[in-house]
Amino acid sequence: MDSSPGQPPGLSGQLGPSLDDPEYRAAVVDLLGVLAYGELSAFVRLAADAALAPKIGAEAQLAGMAVAEFRHFTRLRDRLAGLGVDPDAAMQPFVAPINGFHESTAPADWLEGLMKAYVGDGVGVDFYREVARFLDADTQSLVLDVLEDTGHSAFVVATVREAIAADPRVAGRLALWGRRLMGEMLSQAQRTAAERDALSNLLVGGIGGSAVPGFDLAEVGRMFARLTEEHTRRMRALGLSA
Amino acid sequence: MDSSPGQPPGLSGQLGPSLDDPEYRAAVVDLLGVLAYGELSAFVRLAADAALAPKIGAEAQLAGMAVAEFRHFTRLRDRLAGLGVDPDAAMQPFVAPINGFHESTAPADWLEGLMKAYVGDGVGVDFYREVARFLDADTQSLVLDVLEDTGHSAFVVATVREAIAADPRVAGRLALWGRRLMGEMLSQAQRTAAERDALSNLLVGGIGGSAVPGFDLAEVGRMFARLTEEHTRRMRALGLSA
Numbered sequence: 169m170d171s172s173p174g175q176p177p178g179l180s181g182q183l184g185p186s187l188d189d190p191e192y193r194a195a196v197v198d199l200l201g202v203l204a205y206g207e208l209s210a211f212v213r214l215a216a217d218a219a220l221a222p223k224i225g226a227e228a229q230l231a232g233m234a235v236a237e238f239r240h241f242t243r244l245r246d247r248l249a250g251l252g253v254d255p256d257a258a259m260q261p262f263v264a265p266i267n268g269f270h271e272s273t274a275p276a277d278w279l280e281g282l283m284k285a286y287v288g289d290g291v292g293v294d295f296y297r298e299v300a301r302f303l304d305a306d307t308q309s310l311v312l313d314v315l316e317d318t319g320h321s322a323f324v325v326a327t328v329r330e331a332i333a334a335d336p337r338v339a340g341r342l343a344l345w346g347r348r349l350m351g352e353m354l355s356q357a358q359r360t361a362a363e364r365d366a367l368s369n370l371l372v373g374g375i376g377g378s379a380v381p382g383f384d385l386a387e388v389g390r391m392f393a394r395l396t397e398e399h400t401r402r403m404r405a406l407g408l409s410a
Numbered sequence: 411m412d413s414s415p416g417q418p419p420g421l422s423g424q425l426g427p428s429l430d431d432p433e434y435r436a437a438v439v440d441l442l443g444v445l446a447y448g449e450l451s452a453f454v455r456l457a458a459d460a461a462l463a464p465k466i467g468a469e470a471q472l473a474g475m476a477v478a479e480f481r482h483f484t485r486l487r488d489r490l491a492g493l494g495v496d497p498d499a500a501m502q503p504f505v506a507p508i509n510g511f512h513e514s515t516a517p518a519d520w521l522e523g524l525m526k527a528y529v530g531d532g533v534g535v536d537f538y539r540e541v542a543r544f545l546d547a548d549t550q551s552l553v554l555d556v557l558e559d560t561g562h563s564a565f566v567v568a569t570v571r572e573a574i575a576a577d578p579r580v581a582g583r584l585a586l587w588g589r590r591l592m593g594e595m596l597s598q599a600q601r602t603a604a605e606r607d608a609l610s611n612l613l614v615g616g617i618g619g620s621a622v623p624g625f626d627l628a629e630v631g632r633m634f635a636r637l638t639e640e641h642t643r644r645m646r647a648l649g650l651s652a
Contacts, residue, residue: 205466211473215457224447224498224505228487231453235480238473245470256466263466 184304185375187251195370196307197251199299201258202360202367203314204244205266208259210288211237213270217281226278229323233285240314247310261364265356272352279331279338280345286324286406287349287399294398298391302373328406343408350399354392361388426546427617429493437612438549439493441541443500444602444609445553446486447508450501452530453479455512459523468520471565475527482556489552503606507598514594521573521580522587528566528648529591529641536640540633544615570648585650592641596634603630 185192214234221227248255275281296315300308332339361368362385369375372387403409427434456476463469490497517523538557542550574581603610604627611617614629645651 208466208470208473209461212457212461212469215454215476216461219451219454219458224450224501227454228450228483231450231480231483234457235477238477241470241473259466 184308185302187304187307189375191366192304192370192375193251195366195375196303197248197253197258198261198364198367199303199370200244200248200251200253200307201255201260202262202266203296203311204241204248204255205259205262206292207237207241207244207314209266209270210292211235211241214281214285217275217278217284220275220278220281222278226327230281230285233289243310243314247307262360265360269352269356273349279328279342282324282327283342283345284349286321286328286402287346288353289321289324290402291350291353291395291399294395298394299371302370302375325406332407339408342406343403346399346403346408350396354396357392358388361385426550427544429546429549431617433608434546434612434617435493437608437617438545439490439495439500440503440606440609441545441612442486442490442493442495442549443497443502444504444508445538445556446483446490446497447501447504448534449479449483449486449556451508451512452534453477453483456523456527459517459520459526462517462520462523464520468569472523472527475531485552485556489549504602507602511594511598515591521570521584524566524569525584525587526591528563528570528644529588530595531563532644533592533595533637533641536637540636541613544612544617567648574649581650584648585645588641588645588650592638596638599634600630603627 187193187196211234214237215231218227218230218234221230245255248258273284275284293315296311300311300315303311328342332342361371366375368385368388372391374387429435429438453476456479457473460469460472460476463472487497490500515526517526535557538553542553542557545553570584574584603613608617610627610630614633616629
């Protein structure tokens with residue numbers, strides 16, 4: 169699709185990777201596949217959680233967040249199709265881990281649903297940013313575009329703060345829930361990373377002429393650690409110990 | 411908002427109703443409220459049912475149907491706000507009956523979810539068409555616009571036909587399910603009609619200078635009968651006895 173020499177250099181100052189490189193291409197297909205199914209299932213689960221809302225306005229807010237995820241999904245799916253790849257086939261390897269995450273983290277009530285949306289959105293944005301560094305210009309601009317389009321979080325933050333103010337015991341329960349969400353997410357992500365070498369290499373800059381050649385599980389671990397730190401920072405900002 | 415003498419006459423050839431008429435206005439607010447909450451909750455439930463899909467492509471299809479409902483919702487909500495009405499307050503009277511319908515018709519599997527989407531979409535379109543006849547030009551054009559935007563039904567029809575071809579016993583189960591859906595829908599609608607006089611009058615042309623003055627439960631019943639006939643026709647077209 170794109171291998172023009174004019175694309176911006178990566179962080180290391182080298183030329184960016186090219187979709188003409190079969191290993192890089194396979195990794196990008198994996199990446200778009202996992203992001204696409206992640207967005208589709210986030211849509212489905214968030215929308216379902218909207219039914220837990222105590223008020224119509226809140227239900228509509230969560231529904232709006234879900235619809236944003238669906239827009240992301242269609243863009244990622246369309247890019248897969250544009251690369252000549254069957255989107256369903258590209259998503260398939262990630263159905264079990266992503267559904268596994270959602271099944272093990274079904275919110276018990278409205279606040280847990282909101283927190284899940286907030287945690288997922290936050291980690292998603294961080295992850296998109298992490299991975300964008302190692303991508304060719306076209307894929308990078310798609311990923312950054314999709315990333316831009318999020319950010320209904322202000323509503324979640326305000327609602328959770330109100331709930332904690334109304335009943336301080338809520339904080340303990342939500343802190344625990346936040347830890348569980350992050351734990352389950354990391355557990356599924358780590359299992360998936362171990363099974364998808366090309367994708368994992370891409371995530372840590374190990375494909376396409378960047379600094380770290382070959383599979384590096386430790387580097388993947390460090391990326392997960394950075395995601396966890398950012399998650400912890402967000403939880404603290406909400407007044408929750410993470 | 412609109413009471414210009416240039417608006418198109420109703421079926422009866424009279425001038426259309428005007429939002430300056432307080433009774434008509436109250437009925438339109440009720441109508442937009444029930445349609446808006448109907449679309450929002452259809453979105454939430456359909457999206458949740460997408461999780462039942464056996465394949466990613468099918469999940470994405472049902473998700474896309476749900477997103478169309480959300481677009482309808484935002485248009486109806488924005489019109490309420492444009493009329494100077496609090497959308498949540500306008501929707502509130504219809505939350506219990508609509509949620510009641512969805513709770514009593516939670517699909518047991520993917521095919522039941524599809525059928526529910528199909529039945530709901532069909533009855534919805536018929537209902538929008540019924541009511542559009544008695545509206546002022548602005549409200550009418552909104553209702554007809556929202557109506558235009560539906561129609562993912564081809565996918566449902568093809569999938570249900572395939573399932574029946576693969577296992578003819580499916581037809582009996584789905585026929586029963588279709589009857590239950592319609593029965594529950596009518597039951598909630600009839601209860602709501604009995605409680606919302608102005609809305610019911612509007613639905614049968616009893617407000618705004620048209621032919622039937624005053625509340626006419628029998629005329630409401632005839633409208634429900636027409637909706638049921640059309641539903642039956644669609645079920646037969648699917649190869650199901652309704």
